[in-house]
């Protein structure tokens with residue numbers, strides 16, 4: 354409630370006096386000077402209830418439109434504690450029955466700022482947050498949206514992170530290095546819904562598809578496709594011009610990539626950095642890479658060749674010069690090998 358004029362101050366004052374008499378010993382305002390009580394009451398009811406709770410953060414955050422209903426905010430390149438922790442992206446899809454988010458940024462303060470940005474363009478409630486993966490730079494903002502009543506959706510496997518020593522020591526470290534934006538009130542929000550397979554859902558007028566990728570960049574990753582806008586949010590598994598991360602749901606991911614190719618994705622928003630300049634090319638590179646990987650590893654599985662030996666035998670020269678090859682390729686090959694054994 355904003356105290357716009359003296360009349361509303363008077364009404365509030367009258368209400369305070371009456372309520373302190375009626376509520377008696379339960380009313381904490383009884384023990385405060387009336388002016389403090391009015392201030393406390395007023396700040397409890399300001400139009401953005403989350404504002405006072407999270408430290409303000411001074412970063413440049415803009416909602417960039419990538420589809421009729423789809424937006425994202427782009428973190429700056431850097432290490433985790435640069436730019437007040439604003440190094441990762443978040444997606445925002447506005448429907449006529451609520452807002453769907455993709456990831457939650459690296460601090461509650463950043464998430465609160467994102468919420469304010471969203472409030473500049475819509476009053477729709479935040480109904481769902483789809484989390485690409487559980488790494489600190491994408492999840493510490495979740496509590497802000499949980500408080501807004503959003504359902505948190507994450508891929509199966511994230512408890513490997515949540516229950517790990519890494520998760521708790523990382524949080525402790527960030528409470529120090531990203532203070533006051535991450536502090537003793539920051540906690541890891543557990544998801545309401547865990548998915549181990551593709552999931553389609555509709556909010557208002559918009560259809561969404563979640564693709565569960567499995568163990569890829571992290572213990573568990575997923576992507577979100579906004580069907581109406583043809584916008585793909587990829588989290589940290591797929592960046593333009595870089596070797597992607599492949600999970601252990603490879604057959605399904607390959608089929609999905611094929612359908613995304615024919616579907617003509619209009620925007621591809623990764624977990625860091627700008628949206629892809631040529632989304633189709635990024636999808637095609639990933640599809641070809643995965644197909645090659647499956648072809649080569651299938652031979653090894655069929656002939657019962659041990660993974661290390663099979664990996665050495667494959668000609669990787671087509672991909673070896675791409676960024677992230679060292680970090681991703683062997684791990685990808687192993688996930689594909691394992692998934693083919695199961696198939």
Ligand SMILES: [Zn+2]
Pocket residue numbers: 441488490491589624625
């Ligand atoms: Zn990340």
